[in-house]
Amino acid sequence: MNLDFDRPLSTVSEPRYTGFAPIASCHWQGLANILACHPVAEPLRWLGASWGARWHGDGILYGGGRWARQLHTITGIDVVQHTAPDGPAAAALELDLTRRGTPFVAEVDAFHLPSPYQGREHVVHTVIVTDRGAEHATIVDSTNNPRPVRLTIDAYQQMRSSPCEGRTEPFKLYAPSGARTARQPTAAVVLDAVVTDLTTHAAADLAAIRAFTDAHETGSTPVNVCRPAAERFQAALLFDWLAEHDQPGAAGTARTLRELSDAWYLVHMLTTHPASTTARHRRRVTRLLHDAGYGEERLLSTLLAPARLRTGKGPTR
């Protein structure tokens, strides 16, 4: 079913989703507020239709990063993620988006915003940019200050370009692309998309977690696992929705995903503590990483057992 546009784009300035968003999930909150101007019923929860893991050999365990593809599969909505090599390239991209009337979600340094980190810590946060001009930018921080704030371009560029903890890609932004129309999927369609995605990627996801854990056990590199934590948090929201729509077992899966999210966040918080490099703390983190990995395997086995029976495929070691 295709629905027409229902919520004016101007209402991005009055965000539907506000308040606390766990570490590494604020970009979904901002994006959901933009997508709330598309004809989709559950933009925030449908952004959690995928979780996984990728490891590139350094200290960061990434999430699966397949959420945008899944959103497209479920609703037909395209979200693009841009990075820019420098400030001028980022400015050109942002000015073009505003010219086309497209609000976007931009990574900024929370040090420069009214937030728990203001003036204290340089950490990545995201804001909705509703208007980006040559002299001013208007932002909405749906997490900490959900109202439009007009900034001088110097202030905006400072928070946009400031190096900070956790930033791996420069000048990152997220923006919807294409027409503001969307399909309204049923719960069965959403669940099928989730299972198909997991069936395809589970083996690689589990292998990435195992390789990352093994590397942590024998190495000394500081690690960061907030991204998989956030993906499980977001996926739990999706399974809440599936449970509300009478999908069998969805409530239990939501609980398990929350436990996994908590487990990953615990590891993340332990590894960002100043004492995290001591041998005792690393041993504890290694144990917790193993536990999280076992939890992931158990959940995938449970979820994919019916699909494995159907197709003969599933996660393998």
Next chain:
Amino acid sequence: MIEDIRQVLREHGNLPVDVETVDVTDDLYRAGLTSHASVNVMLALEEHFDVEYPDRMLTRGAFSSIETIRHGLTELLETA
């Protein structure tokens, strides 16, 4: 022990309220303890009491009140 726990909470809990006004059974998360701060509190308690929380006790519930923290520490100190 309660006073020691309050001291750790004061120094590491980053609570938006005076720790002295928090009753031993009050929910610390409702009082403003964040997940991040709870980890700082846990690590500070380990150092202060010279104990190590086993993985099974690294749960939100173990740090949900001064009383639950006291209960956990008592168990750890008795088995140390």
